[in-house]
Amino acid sequence: MRTSLITSLKGNLTFKAARGFVTTDFNWTKPASWPELRHITPKGSLGLLLSDKYPAFAFSAEAEGGYKVLLNGEDFGVYTSGGQCALNIADLPSSAATLVSCPEALSVYVFTVSPVKENVEIKNFKCERSSDSGTQEQGLLWLHSAVSGLMDRISVSDDNDTKKVRNRIIEAVTCSQEEIKVKDVYGAFNECSALKYCAPLNYMEKASKNYCTFRNCSNLKRLIFRNFKPLDMINMFANMSSLETAEFENADFSVLTSAIGAFINAESLQMSRWDLSGAAQLKKVECRGTRQKPIPGFKGLKVSSSAPFKESAPQIDVSYTGMDKNAVLELFDSLPQVQSGQKINIAGTPACETLSEEDLQTAVNKGWEVLQ
Numbered sequence: 001m002r003t004s005l006i007t008s009l010k011g012n013l014t015f016k017a018a019r020g021f022v023t024t025d026f027n028w029t030k031p032a033s034w035p036e037l038r039h040i041t042p043k044g045s046l047g048l049l050l051s052d053k054y055p056a057f058a059f060s061a062e063a064e065g066g067y068k069v070l071l072n073g074e075d076f077g078v079y080t081s082g083g084q085c086a087l088n089i090a091d092l093p094s095s096a097a098t099l100v101s102c103p104e105a106l107s108v109y110v111f112t113v114s115p116v117k118e119n120v121e122i123k124n125f126k127c128e129r130s131s132d133s134g135t136q137e138q139g140l141l142w143l144h145s146a147v148s149g150l151m152d153r154i155s156v157s158d159d160n161d162t163k164k165v166r167n168r169i170i171e172a173v174t175c176s177q178e179e180i181k182v183k184d185v186y187g188a189f190n191e192c193s194a195l196k197y198c199a200p201l202n203y204m205e206k207a208s209k210n211y212c213t214f215r216n217c218s219n220l221k222r223l224i225f226r227n228f229k230p231l232d233m234i235n236m237f238a239n240m241s242s243l244e245t246a247e248f249e250n251a252d253f254s255v256l257t258s259a260i261g262a263f264i265n266a267e268s269l270q271m272s273r274w275d276l277s278g279a280a281q282l283k284k285v286e287c288r289g290t291r292q293k294p295i296p297g298f299k300g301l302k303v304s305s306s307a308p309f310k311e312s313a314p315q316i317d318v319s320y321t322g323m324d325k326n327a328v329l330e331l332f333d334s335l336p337q338v339q340s341g342q343k344i345n346i347a348g349t350p351a352c353e354t355l356s357e358e359d360l361q362t363a364v365n366k367g368w369e370v371l372q
Contacts, residue, residue, distance in 0.1 A: 026222050026224070028171075028174065028197035030172075031102035033100040033101045034049060034102065034142065035098055037049060037174075038144055038174065040073070040110070041112060041145075041146040041176070042114055043121075043146050043148070044122060044146060044147055045112055045114040046061070046113040046125055046143065046144065046146070046147065047110065047112055047113075047142075047143070048110070048111040048112075048113065048140060049108055049110060049111075049140070049141045049144075050087075050089070050109045050111055050139055051106040051108045051109075051139035051140075051141050051169070052089045052090075052092075052106060052107045052109075052139065053106055053137075053139035054136075054137045054138055055090060056138065057127075057130075058085065058086040058127070058128045058136075058138075059085055059113075059125060059126060059127045060082055060083060060124070060125075060128055061081075061113050061125050062081045062082050062122070062124035063116070063117070063121065063123055065081070065115065065117035066078060066079055066080050066081050066083075066117075067079055067113055067114060067115055067116060068113075068114050069112070069113055070111065070114065071092070071110070072096050072109070073110075076111070078116060082124070084130070086131075087130075089139070103169060103171070121147045121149050122147055123150075123151055123152050124151060124152045124153045125151070125153070125155070126153060126158065127157065127158060127167060128158060128163070128165060129160070129165050133162040134163075135164040135165070136163070136165050137167075137168065138167045140170045141169060141170060142173075143156060143173050144172075144175070144176070145174070145175045145180055146176040147175075147181075148176075150181045150182070150204050151180065151181065151182045151183070152182075152183050152184060153184045153186075153188075154173075154182055155185065155188040156170055157187055157188060157189055157190040157191060158187070159212065168191055170189075170194060171195060171196050172196060172197040172198075173198045173199055178200065179199060179200040179202045179224075179226065180199050180200070180201055180202065182202070182203065182204065183208065185201060185210070186208070186209045186210065186213065187212045189213060190212040190215050191217075192214075193217065194219055195217045198214075198220065198223060200224035200225070200226060201224070201225055201226070202226040203229060206229075207229045207230065208229065208230055208231060209230075209231050209232055210230050210232060211232060211235065212234070212236070212238070213236050214240060215236070216238070216240075217243075220243055221242050221243060222243075222244055223246045223247065224247045225246070225248050225249065225251070226250060227249075227251075228250075229251070229252040229254075230256050231255055231257060232256065232258045233256065233258070234258055234259070234260045234262075235261040235264070237263050237266055238261045238263075238264040238265070239265050239266075241265060241293070243266045252278070256279045256281065259276075259282065259284065259287075260284050262285065262287060263286070263288070264288060265289060266289075266295055266298075267294065267295055268297070269295050270297040271297055272297055272298050273298075273300035273301070273302075276302060276304060277304050277334060278304060279303065279304050279307060280304045280306040280307055281307065282303065282307040282309065283309060283310050284311035284315050285301070285303065286317040287317070287318055287321060288319045288320060288321065289319070290320055293320075294320040294321070295321045295322065296321070297322055298321040299321075299322050299323060300327040300330060300331070301316075301318055301331050302330060303331070305335065305336045309336065309338065309342050313341065313342065313343040315342050315343060315344070316331075316335075317344075317345040318331070318344075318346055318349065319348050320349070321348075322350065323346065323350065324350045324354075325351045325355055327351065328355065328359075329359060329362065331344075332362040332363045335363055337366045337367060338366065338367040338368060339367055340367060342367060343370075344368050344369070344371065345371040346370060346372060347372050352372050355372075
């Protein structure tokens with residue numbers, strides 16, 4: 001068993017008995033009754049499969065010269081760049097609908113969001129609440145991007161203090177290219193509990209905030225991030241109970257300040273280790289399960305010996321994970337020297353059964369209190 005192959009939290013190696021390490025499948029199969037967006041969405045545009053599950057749907061988009069919306073390929077409306085398109089599903093013509101059977105019996109509509117001008121692309125797309133305050137449930141089932149260039153933002157969720165938006169039934173975010181190039185996905189898929197597939201995300205040009213990006217996406221099994229340079233990862237993967245792998249390609253954690261709730265209750269995570277030895281600005285990190293929902297597949301964590309760790313205690317929490325004695329000792333060895341008050345929680349890990357007082361002293365001598 002070549003566990004030494006896993007040196008960082010790439011998670012792309014899953015062990016199966018008698019087969020060795022194999023990669024987890026990363027694909028999505030369109031439900032048979034759904035219309036096909038991938039072949040009809042023009043270059044530079046976005047395709048939306050919208051259902052009548054909820055009465056309202058609204059979004060804004062940006063493109064040089066404005067954008068236009070088409071329903072089944074026919075003109076629906078023209079909007080200024082950044083302007084809002086608001087729909088009342090009941091006002092849509094019944095002749096434009098297609099009946100589907102997944103995830104239940106629904107009428108669906110194919111919308112295209114395209115630039116008005118030729119040879120430009122959609123630069124920003126964000127679902128928004130159309131009116132009033134509170135949380136607006138929306139019926140987006142599928143978002144497909146045919147944008148090849150960099151998007152400033154793509155988001156189907158909004159956590160505005162007074163106008164929240166949720167697309168809890170969206171199943172897939174796909175791309176005509178091999179990846180979606182994006183600057184910002186802050187909270188982009190928060191609460192998308194039916195999401196099964198998200199195309200690889202290539203972060204471009206700047207460090208990113210990632211607050212609640214995939215929180216409560218309980219059906220997603222695999223994610224791929226490229227050129228990932230996070231400022232924060234607060235609740236980024238919280239309560240992703242089906243997540244098996246999160247792969248970071250060419251990642252840079254040098255500006256990461258907070259990973260509070262980064263991995264909480266990710267009980268399906270497989271054979272994963274996270275190397276944060278370059279995160280010299282980190283104040284807190286949580287990769288933890290609970291007694292009811294442990295994360296046995298989280299096997300190791302390293303931190304920077306220069307990190308301040310000045311958030312509320314415990315500043316490091318790996319409780320109810322699969323970290324054994326060797327993994328915890330590796331973590332202890334990587335700890336910075338602190339003055340007082342910093343705590344590290346290893347309760348519920350296999351290491352608790354085998355660590356000696358001498359082992360614990362490694363952390364204690366650096367000023368840390370170890371919680372077991």
